[in-house]
Amino acid sequence: MKKQSISSSEEDTVLKIKYHSEMDPYYPDLPHPFNEDPELEVQAKKLWPEAFRPKMTPEEKEEIQSEWADFIARYPKNLYIPAELRPPLTEAEEKELRERLDTFTDVESRNLSVRFLEKYSEPGKEPEFSSESSVTPKEQLVYINYKIEELESRIQLIEYTIEQEKLDSDQIEIAKQDLIDLKDELSELKQVQSQIPRS
Numbered sequence: 001m002k003k004q005s006i007s008s009s010e011e012d013t014v015l016k017i018k019y020h021s022e023m024d025p026y027y028p029d030l031p032h033p034f035n036e037d038p039e040l041e042v043q044a045k046k047l048w049p050e051a052f053r054p055k056m057t058p059e060e061k062e063e064i065q066s067e068w069a070d071f072i073a074r075y076p077k078n079l080y081i082p083a084e085l086r087p088p089l090t091e092a093e094e095k096e097l098r099e100r101l102d103t104f105t106d107v108e109s110r111n112l113s114v115r116f117l118e119k120y121s122e123p124g125k126e127p128e129f130s131s132e133s134s135v136t137p138k139e140q141l142v143y144i145n146y147k148i149e150e151l152e153s154r155i156q157l158i159e160y161t162i163e164q165e166k167l168d169s170d171q172i173e174i175a176k177q178d179l180i181d182l183k184d185e186l187s188e189l190k191q192v193q194s195q196i197p198r199s
Contacts, residue, residue: 071160079153100142107135107143137197144193151186155179 034041045052056064068085071078076087089097135143158175161167167175 067164071157074160075153075156077149078156079150080157100146103139103142104146107139110135141193141196141198144189144196148186148189148193151182151189155182155186158182 034044068082072081072085075081158179162172162175
């Protein structure tokens, strides 16, 4: 039987289809969008360059683990530490964290509904707020404390990143401006926190 020869462009197409179909084990027969329209690949690479980077080498993974270990040693309470790197919580700590997050999201959703009512109420007419939209001082304190923790965590991350000297000059300028803005916001929140009744 005579072997069929294929051109290099056809071979490229076959390899590309094979590569893209292996990427989706659930639907290997489904044509990949990049095969249908090569322009989509160009756009996707512009929008999400991180998704197309080659996988990390073991050395790179080790370096990142080492940086996280150093960061955690400095800022063990930082909210942005990945869950898999955090020390396990006790049952009581887990319960307390869940309650804080529940209160935070509850207050946040009530704030959003109030803003929505204010924005879309009829002109000249006071918006009708339900009694559920009011927030107790205790809930306000939990909410503000969490916002403060979040801002402090972001500040710590940015300061640590600057210290590592891995940013280019443009990124450093942006990071420094972000720090100024975040510290101003933190100062305002601490002022609000001091005015919330404690009893």
